[in-house]
Amino acid sequence: MEAETPATEEIPAPDLQSTERKEPSEKQKREEENPLWKTSLCSYFRRAASSCSHGEACRYAHSEEELRPRPDKSWDPTSDRAKKLLKRPIAEISGGEEEEEEDVDFATLEKCLVGLPKKWSSDNLKSFLDGNGIVCASAKKKKGMNVGFVHFADAEQIRTAVEILKEKTTGGKQIKVADAIRRSQGKKPKKEFPLGQTNEQVNRIQSSIDDSTGSVPSLVADDDGVENDGSTHNNSSPVERLISKARSVCDVVTPLACMPYNEQLEHKKNSLLQNLKRLTRNARKACPDTVSLPEWILKSKDIGGLACKLEGIIESPMINGYRNKCEFSVGYSLQGKRTVGFMLGNFREGITAVEEPINCPNVSGISCKFALIFQEFLDSSVLPVWNRIENTGFWRQFTVREGRRPSEVVVAESLDNQIAEVMLIVQVCSTDVDEKVMQREFKRMVQVLVQGAATSSPSLPLTTIVVQDHKGISNVAPADCPMFVLPFVEVEGNSCTEKVLLTEGRIHDYINNLRFCISPTAFFQVNTLAAERLYSLAGDWADLNSDTLLFDICCGTGTIGLTLAHRVGMVVGIEMNSSAVSDANRNAEINGITNCRFVCGKAEDVMGSLLKEYLDVPLLHGTTCDVSMSNGKGDDNKENDNGKGDDDKEENDNGKGDDNKEENDTNTCSEEACIKDKDGDQMEPLMPELQSDEKSNVQEIPEDSSNDNNASGLLESPVDSSGEKVEFGGTSHADHNFAKQKVADGALRQPQFKNVVAIVDPPRVGLHPIVIKTVRTHPGLRRLVYISCNPESLVANAIELCTPTADKPEKAKGNRRWRSMSNAGLARQRAKSMPNSEPFRPVRAVAVDLFPHTQHCEMVMLLER
Numbered sequence: 001m002e003a004e005t006p007a008t009e010e011i012p013a014p015d016l017q018s019t020e021r022k023e024p025s026e027k028q029k030r031e032e033e034n035p036l037w038k039t040s041l042c043s044y045f046r047r048a049a050s051s052c053s054h055g056e057a058c059r060y061a062h063s064e065e066e067l068r069p070r071p072d073k074s075w076d077p078t079s080d081r082a083k084k085l086l087k088r089p090i091a092e093i094s095g096g097e098e099e100e101e102e103d104v105d106f107a108t109l110e111k112c113l114v115g116l117p118k119k120w121s122s123d124n125l126k127s128f129l130d131g132n133g134i135v136c137a138s139a140k141k142k143k144g145m146n147v148g149f150v151h152f153a154d155a156e157q158i159r160t161a162v163e164i165l166k167e168k169t170t171g172g173k174q175i176k177v178a179d180a181i182r183r184s185q186g187k188k189p190k191k192e193f194p195l196g197q198t199n200e201q202v203n204r205i206q207s208s209i210d211d212s213t214g215s216v217p218s219l220v221a222d223d224d225g226v227e228n229d230g231s232t233h234n235n236s237s238p239v240e241r242l243i244s245k246a247r248s249v250c251d252v253v254t255p256l257a258c259m260p261y262n263e264q265l266e267h268k269k270n271s272l273l274q275n276l277k278r279l280t281r282n283a284r285k286a287c288p289d290t291v292s293l294p295e296w297i298l299k300s301k302d303i304g305g306l307a308c309k310l311e312g313i314i315e316s317p318m319i320n321g322y323r324n325k326c327e328f329s330v331g332y333s334l335q336g337k338r339t340v341g342f343m344l345g346n347f348r349e350g351i352t353a354v355e356e357p358i359n360c361p362n363v364s365g366i367s368c369k370f371a372l373i374f375q376e377f378l379d380s381s382v383l384p385v386w387n388r389i390e391n392t393g394f395w396r397q398f399t400v401r402e403g404r405r406p407s408e409v410v411v412a413e414s415l416d417n418q419i420a421e422v423m424l425i426v427q428v429c430s431t432d433v434d435e436k437v438m439q440r441e442f443k444r445m446v447q448v449l450v451q452g453a454a455t456s457s458p459s460l461p462l463t464t465i466v467v468q469d470h471k472g473i474s475n476v477a478p479a480d481c482p483m484f485v486l487p488f489v490e491v492e493g494n495s496c497t498e499k500v501l502l503t504e505g506r507i508h509d510y511i512n513n514l515r516f517c518i519s520p521t522a523f524f525q526v527n528t529l530a531a532e533r534l535y536s537l538a539g540d541w542a543d544l545n546s547d548t549l550l551f552d553i554c555c556g557t558g559t560i561g562l563t564l565a566h567r568v569g570m571v572v573g574i575e576m577n578s579s580a581v582s583d584a585n586r587n588a589e590i591n592g593i594t595n596c597r598f599v600c601g602k603a604e605d606v607m608g609s610l611l612k613e614y615l616d617v618p619l620l621h622g623t624t625c626d627v628s629m630s631n632g633k634g635d636d637n638k639e640n641d642n643g644k645g646d647d648d649k650e651e652n653d654n655g656k657g658d659d660n661k662e663e664n665d666t667n668t669c670s671e672e673a674c675i676k677d678k679d680g681d682q683m684e685p686l687m688p689e690l691q692s693d694e695k696s697n698v699q700e701i702p703e704d705s706s707n708d709n710n711a712s713g714l715l716e717s718p719v720d721s722s723g724e725k726v727e728f729g730g731t732s733h734a735d736h737n738f739a740k741q742k743v744a745d746g747a748l749r750q751p752q753f754k755n756v757v758a759i760v761d762p763p764r765v766g767l768h769p770i771v772i773k774t775v776r777t778h779p780g781l782r783r784l785v786y787i788s789c790n791p792e793s794l795v796a797n798a799i800e801l802c803t804p805t806a807d808k809p810e811k812a813k814g815n816r817r818w819r820s821m822s823n824a825g826l827a828r829q830r831a832k833s834m835p836n837s838e839p840f841r842p843v844r845a846v847a848v849d850l851f852p853h854t855q856h857c858e859m860v861m862l863l864e865r
């Protein structure tokens with residue numbers, strides 16, 4: 001038998017014409033014309049390989065192999081590649097040493113090198129990288145700063161760079177790799193047309209630009225800011241060119257929807273673990289040299305560097321359609337159709353197109369149906385929809401808010417049947433609109449909505465229709481924006497049997513079998529069933545009993561305090577939204593709860609005086625005191641004025657300008673904020689020296705707080721941190737009948753609770769620095785349960801609460817560098833100037849998934865001292 005000739009690799013013939021320019025292939029042309037070509041996976045293809053009718057011409061990738069990196073070198077977050085990069089434990093790149101860990105996100109390839117010599121130029125940086133065998137796509141150095149920006153081609157290059165740089169120092173400093181955050185605000189505006197404009201609108205904008213500049217504008221800018229030559233798009237319409245930038249609404253609103261739910265939970269848990277490590281690292285850094293590291297930091301080594309154990313993630317009882325509130329934008333779809341749904345991206349990215357919410361798994365069936373009914377109405381409306389470029393138009397936003405039936409057991413997957421009440425909030429801008437036309441349109445709108453609800457199959461509940469007239473340009477309407485209820489006659493089915501005129505601007509929902517009244521601007525957790533679990537868990541961790549005084553800080557409609565009221569002596573809720581406070585009072589009343597007081601005010605303004613009122617109380621021997629009238633006002637103010645040290649005043653004067661006021665004002669929370677922040681907008685941190693006028697801003701004391709529910713076990717004076725009993729001087733602040741107790745010897749004593757606990761549930765920005773300082777420096781408050789929808793701000797706040805202080809704290813620096821500092825960096829600064837006080841320690845943490853399919857997750861952390 002003849003031996004087989006081994007197969008040889010075919011050697012390509014030398015390219016004799018290599019010096020000649022080759023015609024680019026069809027594929028290359030496509031890639032040149034459209035930098036986003038095949039950078040996202042095709043959603044049709046994902047469902048079934050053969051279901052995409054575009055075949056090879058599809059601009060989306062039909063396989064992982066075909067997928068290209070995006071212009072910023074990142075990968076489609078739904079792709080296996082991106083997921084693998086995300087999952088890769090950071091310890092891997094730092095040799096498993098927690099100490100050395102950096103929070104490097106491998107899904108984004110633009111990185112920042114920190115610790116470079118300030119005088120280096122980009123050339124210096126490049127030759128440094130070259131010389132050390134670090135490969136990258138590009139490197140830039142900002143002269144005069146110690147940072148440089150490096151673009152890597154893939155995650156492997158980042159890993160190698162991290163490894164090499166770990167060993168490297170320049171001028172004795174170690175160079176670190178950090179994530180680079182693009183600041184889109186500072187960018188030169190691109191000549192780009194927002195998605196969501198009709199052809200006609202785009203052409204109009206284009207011609208106005210042509211007229212004003214006399215030049216042909218480039219239409220599409222790459223994600224990395226490189227503008228393409230308009231001439232490459234000659235054959236497509238402006239809208240088609242714009243469409244090429246769009247993502248699907250599901251990708252935008254529910255970016256994790258493509259993962260199985262258990263993977264989503266794992267993904268969230270991993271990201272929260274990083275935050276717990278970040279807390280340890282930062283507290284260690286902030287700990288003064290003169291003070292030994294606290295036990296919890298020393299012990300963190302045993303649990304992989306975590307500040308405390310993460311006891312898992314509690315899944316949402318409902319995974320789909322769980323949102324009880326959906327805020328739909330009103331605008332134009334990519335095809336130029338009036339649409340009610342979600343924006344396809346960020347306005348700052350130049351995207352204003354709105355698409356229907358039908359594919360978003362977190363939206364309930366009822367909300368979807370109402371959105372469609374309203375959309376149909378808009379089609380025939382004579383008034384324009386809101387234009388986000390020109391800030392003109394009438395119809396702006398459409399919110400559907402649902403309330404469940406009272407039911408012992410809600411069958412999770414048929415939640416739509418459990419909805420008893422629906423509030424529709426229509427946001428408009430009445431500027432320059434004829435009153436008569438407006439009223440006519442409202443009337444017609446009500447008819448369409450009522451009729452639509454009645455004739456749906458099954459019919460939809462509709463309780464109230466509220467109009468909010470928002471004339472400002474920002475997306476978020478201020479809390480005091482005018483609102484009115486549109487009266488309507490409820491109809492039943494096709495027969496249109498008139499029932500009753502509905503004019504109340506509120507709906508009801510149930511948590512732990514308590515009925516909650518919710519007004520249009522009040523916060524209410526969007527996932528009611530998961531919120532029930534969250535609140536019960538917070539109560540369990542707070543270790544409550546009848547001797548407990550519970551502060552419910554940022555209490556909204558009173559959900560936490562009221563659901564836990566039966567487990568404590570008294571609840572004091574603090575909330576800045578006055579409608580929510582009225583709801584809270586009403587909720588106490590309708591549920592027959594009498595041991596709660598809700599205070600309307602910013603926590604930073606009222607927390608100090610409330611702690612004084614309840615904890616720093618005197619024992620008055622042989623005196624009498626009229627306790628029935630003060631209601632937290634009057635004397636309170638006086639005492640605050642007295643109690644305010646010069647230091648504070650000085651800091652106020654130094655640090656608090658209008659800027660700060662604005663920030664205080666934005667320190668509100670709504671689910672909207674939670675959703676809108678998904679675009680990664682960074683809130684500016686508060687200045688370290690910021691102080692509030694510690695004025696008593698207690699605006700409202702409920703009538704029903706004057707109940708006579710005696711709290712028990714209240715006769716002890718508070719003890720200071722050394723365990724000594726302390727007696728405080730000063731005036732009584734009693735404002736409740738139950739706050740006084742006549743004792744046998746005739747002395748009038750204030751009630752003292754043995755156990756004082758705070759549950760805080762702040763908005764995304766976290767707690768105001770003054771609240772942190774107040775809580776931290778009051779020795780009577782021993783336990784704090786922190787509920788957070790934003791782990792980053794939780795970490796920042798916990799750094800301040802848990803870092804030991806020096807005997808002599810540093811004086812707060814009034815420098816302006818705070819603008820460029822991370823939240824954690826800023827918290828470290830503040831921790832250094834924290835008055836000497838016993839720090840809290842992180843004891844345990846758990847995640848509760850209130851927002852399946854999105855990146856968001858609630859985290860609960862118990863802090864004790």
Ligand SMILES: C[S@@+](CC[C@H](N)C(=O)[O-])C[C@H]1O[C@@H](n2cnc3c(N)ncnc32)[C@H](O)[C@@H]1O
Pocket residue numbers: 522523524525553554555556557558559560574575576577580601602603604667668669670761762763768
């Ligand atoms: C995340 S929500 C929590 C509400 C409530 N705990 C619940 O679960 O329904 C935060 C609440 O804090 C309120 N808030 C925001 N900033 C505040 C401040 N500085 N002082 C007091 N309340 C504030 C908001 O109005 C909102 O009701």
